[in-house]
Amino acid sequence: MSGEWSYAHDLVNMYLGIAHLADNELDPEEERTFLVKFREWMPHITIDQFAETWQEVSSLYESLASDENRYALYLQSTLNVARLLEDSKQQLMCIIQDLVDIAGADGVLHDNEMTMIKAAGFAYGLDVDLTVEEDTKRIRLKSEQLRSGARCRRGRGLSHQSLLRLRRPATDPSAGLRGPPGLVDRGQLLGPLPLGCV
Numbered sequence: 001m002s003g004e005w006s007y008a009h010d011l012v013n014m015y016l017g018i019a020h021l022a023d024n025e026l027d028p029e030e031e032r033t034f035l036v037k038f039r040e041w042m043p044h045i046t047i048d049q050f051a052e053t054w055q056e057v058s059s060l061y062e063s064l065a066s067d068e069n070r071y072a073l074y075l076q077s078t079l080n081v082a083r084l085l086e087d088s089k090q091q092l093m094c095i096i097q098d099l100v101d102i103a104g105a106d107g108v109l110h111d112n113e114m115t116m117i118k119a120a121g122f123a124y125g126l127d128v129d130l131t132v133e134e135d136t137k138r139i140r141l142k143s144e145q146l147r148s149g150a151r152c153r154r155g156r157g158l159s160h161q162s163l164l165r166l167r168r169p170a171t172d173p174s175a176g177l178r179g180p181p182g183l184v185d186r187g188q189l190l191g192p193l194p195l196g197c198v
Helices: 006-020 028-041 047-064 069-086 089-104 111-123 159-166
Strands: 005-006 127-130 139-142 167-169
Touching: 006 028, 006 069, 006 089, 006 111, 028 089, 047 069, 069 089, 069 111, 069 127, 089 111, 089 139, 111 127, 127 167
Parallel strands: none
Antiparallel strands: 005 167, 127 139
């Protein structure tokens, strides 16, 4: 996969962004939840394929050197996934639920995480409202789609190859992974970065 960016890269990038950008730490419980959610979308991916995708996304993520650039990459991946799943609001809601689960895995919902989840919801045309249960401190997504009893069926209607489908090769194979095409200007989607992402 070297030098190419797939929808699987976008999904890994979104999950890494929500787990890391809020506090610049990757909590072990967030990482575990991240891996479980990704595996639900891509049950047939091998450990080696995942490791390669993870390494490519991590390397690009680290090379960006600023949270502002990483947030822009998160937004671009969010838009790319929106295009892939545009015909399935339910699957887009599942992505939002995944982001909520990853963000809440460490037991803390940061303002930045809430802003990033709402940005994804906005990009997907979904009204996202989050709440924290008083007794359990569990973060919940309040949504008509989920209240109606619909369950997330990640990957339903998507072939394994859909997420691995490449959207563009790197222009220079020796340059390595370049990231998603058409990196967005963060101002085009939501304006300023979330608090603390500077």
